[in-house]
Amino acid sequence: MATRTRRPERRQDPLSRERIVGAAVELLDTVGESGLTFRALAERLATGPGAIYWHVTGRTELLGAATDAVVATIADDDADATPQEAIRALALGVFDAIDAHPWVGTQLARGPWQSRTLRVFERIGRQLQALRVPDAAQFTAASALLNYILGVAGQNADNTEAAKPGIDRTEYLDAMAAAWEQLDPDEYAFTRTVADQLRRHDDRAEFLAGIDLILAGITGPGPGPRTAGSR
Amino acid sequence: MATRTRRPERRQDPLSRERIVGAAVELLDTVGESGLTFRALAERLATGPGAIYWHVTGRTELLGAATDAVVATIADDDADATPQEAIRALALGVFDAIDAHPWVGTQLARGPWQSRTLRVFERIGRQLQALRVPDAAQFTAASALLNYILGVAGQNADNTEAAKPGIDRTEYLDAMAAAWEQLDPDEYAFTRTVADQLRRHDDRAEFLAGIDLILAGITGPGPGPRTAGSR
DNA sequence: ACCTGAACACCGTTCAAGT
DNA sequence: ACCTGAACACCGTTCAAGT
Numbered sequence: 001m002a003t004r005t006r007r008p009e010r011r012q013d014p015l016s017r018e019r020i021v022g023a024a025v026e027l028l029d030t031v032g033e034s035g036l037t038f039r040a041l042a043e044r045l046a047t048g049p050g051a052i053y054w055h056v057t058g059r060t061e062l063l064g065a066a067t068d069a070v071v072a073t074i075a076d077d078d079a080d081a082t083p084q085e086a087i088r089a090l091a092l093g094v095f096d097a098i099d100a101h102p103w104v105g106t107q108l109a110r111g112p113w114q115s116r117t118l119r120v121f122e123r124i125g126r127q128l129q130a131l132r133v134p135d136a137a138q139f140t141a142a143s144a145l146l147n148y149i150l151g152v153a154g155q156n157a158d159n160t161e162a163a164k165p166g167i168d169r170t171e172y173l174d175a176m177a178a179a180w181e182q183l184d185p186d187e188y189a190f191t192r193t194v195a196d197q198l199r200r201h202d203d204r205a206e207f208l209a210g211i212d213l214i215l216a217g218i219t220g221p222g223p224g225p226r227t228a229g230s231r
Numbered sequence: 232m233a234t235r236t237r238r239p240e241r242r243q244d245p246l247s248r249e250r251i252v253g254a255a256v257e258l259l260d261t262v263g264e265s266g267l268t269f270r271a272l273a274e275r276l277a278t279g280p281g282a283i284y285w286h287v288t289g290r291t292e293l294l295g296a297a298t299d300a301v302v303a304t305i306a307d308d309d310a311d312a313t314p315q316e317a318i319r320a321l322a323l324g325v326f327d328a329i330d331a332h333p334w335v336g337t338q339l340a341r342g343p344w345q346s347r348t349l350r351v352f353e354r355i356g357r358q359l360q361a362l363r364v365p366d367a368a369q370f371t372a373a374s375a376l377l378n379y380i381l382g383v384a385g386q387n388a389d390n391t392e393a394a395k396p397g398i399d400r401t402e403y404l405d406a407m408a409a410a411w412e413q414l415d416p417d418e419y420a421f422t423r424t425v426a427d428q429l430r431r432h433d434d435r436a437e438f439l440a441g442i443d444l445i446l447a448g449i450t451g452p453g454p455g456p457r458t459a460g461s462r
Numbered sequence: 463a464c465c466t467g468a469a470c471a472c473c474g475t476t477c478a479a480g481t
Numbered sequence: 482a483c484c485t486g487a488a489c490a491c492c493g494t495t496c497a498a499g500t
Contacts, residue, residue: 014464014465015464015465037491037492037493038492038493038494039491039492039493042467047465047466048465048466048467048468049466049467049493049494050465050466050467050468050494050495050496051464051465051466051467053493053494053495054463054464054465055464058493058494059493059494106341109340109341109382109385109386110337110340110385110388111385111386111387111388112386113386118419118422121421121422122418122419122420122421122422125421125422125424125425126420126421128421129421135424138421138424138425139425139428139437140437140440140441140444141444142421142425143437143441144379144440144441144444144445146382147379147382147383147386147441148375148378148379148382148445149382150382150385150386151340151377151378151379151380151381151382151383151384151385152378152382153382154340154341154342154381154382154385155340155342155343155344155378155381156342157341157342187353188349188353189353189357190352190353190356190357190359190360190369190373191349191352191353191356193356193366193369194356194369194370194373197370206370206371206374209371209375210371210374210375210378212448213371213372213375213445213448213449214375214379214444214445214448215448216447216448216451217443217444217445217446217447217448217449217451218444218448220447220448220451245483245484246483246484268472268473268474269473269474269475270472270473270474273486278484278485279484279485279486279487280474280475280485280486281475281476281477281484281485281486281487282483282484282485282486284474284475284476285482285483285484286483289474289475290474290475
């Protein structure tokens with residue numbers, strides 16, 4: 001192997017959409033959505049801001065492409081899993097992707113359903129078919145699951161971004177519990193009764209519990225498709 | 232043509248947080264979130280941009296205050312309603328508020344749970360107590376409902392904003408149905424089977440159906456609190 | 463074809479100065 | 482106490498000019 005391509009450190013690897021999106025993801029991960037600047041991005045790519053526009057139409061598209069890149073990372077279905085397990089795994093895949101890249105949550109929560117979200121919709125729908133949910137109920141069921149997932153996505157995005165460096169999640173939840181317990185007993189009777197649960201709160205588990213609740217409603221009780229037995 | 236003295240018309244009603252927030256809501260309704268500018272707002276209030284900062288700490292707080300103002304508009308619970316009815320009415324209240332003020336959806340979807348969303352959480356929770364959902368399950372159930380509502384909120388926000396003036400919702404859904412039917416049959420088998428339903432899609436009804444699905448999961452089948460009978 | 467970087471038309475926010 | 486508006490430090494985006 002005599003061919004020794006000496007790499008000129010960082011010579012003009014020609015700019016490409018791929019490289020741009022990759023650098024954007026890095027920037028978003030390290031400095032957040034407001035840190036994704038054409039100037040910062042250009043510097044990281046050792047070029048001028050104008051160059052980026054040759055490969056990408058603007059900031060919105062770039063943000064979308066970065067989101068797509070992360071979402072594409074979510075694992076495929078396990079063929080051996082039950083439909084419920086597959087849906088849980090998919091939902092957790094989205095959850096974890098957002099945990100690792102909080103800005104993705106904000107992005108997904110904003111809709112409208114494009115390729116990114118449509119892919120998730122498709123995967124949920126297939127599992128619902130496998131669950132023998134009646135045709136007429138599939139759309140509603142898939143939408144409900146997806147909307148729930150996107151709802152949590154949006155909430156978690158800011159949670160983790162707000163938690164920034166210093167305060168970790170546990171401290172944050174403790175503080176929240178304390179705050180809830182100070183609320184007006186008349187106006188916030190219910191909230192106060194559940195405040196203490198925040199101290200034992202597990203975001204992931206809670207998220208999954210919500211998925212299970214909706215799944216129960218979907219498969220659930222009536223003369224439905226497959227009453228119990230699930231789980 | 233006796234051009235008479237210009238009456239001050241809009242004399243310095245002294246600036247106040249209330250007036251500022253009111254003007255912000257108007258601006259947001261007419262020109263969208265990107266149109267809420269300190270300069271535009273100042274002009275509308277016949278003052279300079281700096282003046283606003285005396286009453287409001289910055290753009291983020293202003294956006295939050297505007298959201299609060301709209302959310303405060305949602306009707307209170309009807310004391311005679313069943314818990315399910317009350318939850319549906321509340322959810323529809325949020326839905327309709329976003330329909331009238333699309334930017335509110337984006338705002339709510341971003342979390343974190345503050346006074347705005349907490350109020351909704353509280354109201355849901357109370358109805359769940361009335362439904363005799365077991366204590367240990369209340370938090371999860373209320374969260375699931377709220378997250379679903381916020382998920383739809385985020386999606387609808389952009390739908391309506393994208394639909395802007397020309398294209399109305401029906402045309403938009405028709406176009407979406409057509410697009411879905413063009414998708415790759417292998418990759419989007421499920422999505423294609425439900426595409427046609429978009430042509431008969433009713434956002435409001437679909438939203439409610441999702442609520443009912445989750446409610447079914449909550450009250451649903453097991454040895455639960457009040458198995459059937461509900462509705 | 464692709465890249466450069468100055469220039470344009472904006473922003474949110476600050477702050478000395480006014481009343 | 483409250484308001485004014487110029488000024489500051491940014492933005493995204495465009496575009497003539499370069500290779």
